[in-house]
Amino acid sequence: VLIIYLSVLYGTYVPDWQFTVQNPESPDFGKHFVVECGVRGKLNPPCNAVGYVDRKVLGINHLYYHPAWRRSKACTANSPYEGPLLENAPSWCHAPFEPEGILSSISAILSTIIGVHFGHVLVHMKNHTDRLKHWVSLGIALLTVGLLLHFTNGGTADSTLVYWIQKHVFIGVWHSKRVGMLLYV
Incomplete structure (x- = not known):
């Protein structure tokens, strides 16, 4: 995606x-x-x-x-x-513009897929330690991609849409999953 x-x-x-x-x-x-x-x-x-x-x-x-x-x-x-x-x-x-347009919806789809995956792990992995290891590794991967995009200028300063997507999908999802893991423990 x-x-x-x-x-x-x-x-x-x-x-x-x-x-x-x-x-x-x-x-x-x-x-x-x-x-x-x-x-x-x-x-x-x-x-x-x-x-x-x-x-x-x-x-x-x-x-x-x-x-x-x-x-x-x-x-x-x-x-x-x-x-x-x-x-x-x-x-x-x-000019008119659609803030919730077709291409803009892809980041919402990506966030949903990541959330479904975390739920899938909850349902199918029975061992609590395995769940946490899987969630932490995926969370670290998301954080790494987000930080990599940030520090390599994956989005320019005048690109609020790309900035929002990298911040929301990679960094924001990392924080929400981290909080979810802490509440799970």
Whole structure:
């Protein structure tokens, strides 16, 4: 699952794209914008594969009109809070985005698979020591992958999605399993 996710995230070519503001509350309602990308493996808000997959599969008119990136420094002077868009805000600040889109759901699937595996160990391993050894070894493996991604810059500073996934799936799952093991003992 992780290999598929990373392959799509870094291997998908994201071409230039255009959209018309569909939010009736926006002063730019009906305006046409073009976002210049033409890249592969970029993780910034306008040109990442996550948004591209959602735009292609779900359609741009079915995405969320108030994405969190509107709160970024490039979009508003009120950052990190939402506020009016800057006069010279990039075109992508007006674009819709699906925060719980198709590609974003893969990290939730991975967390679920890991949780099911821990439950599978609980049901099928009868010896308490064997259970704990298995859980600790898997937890250390998850922690190692998370720390490796962190210290090798597996996610860039402007990539909140990748940062969230590495922190949640690898580090967060490690902490929840560690607490579960302590409660089990």
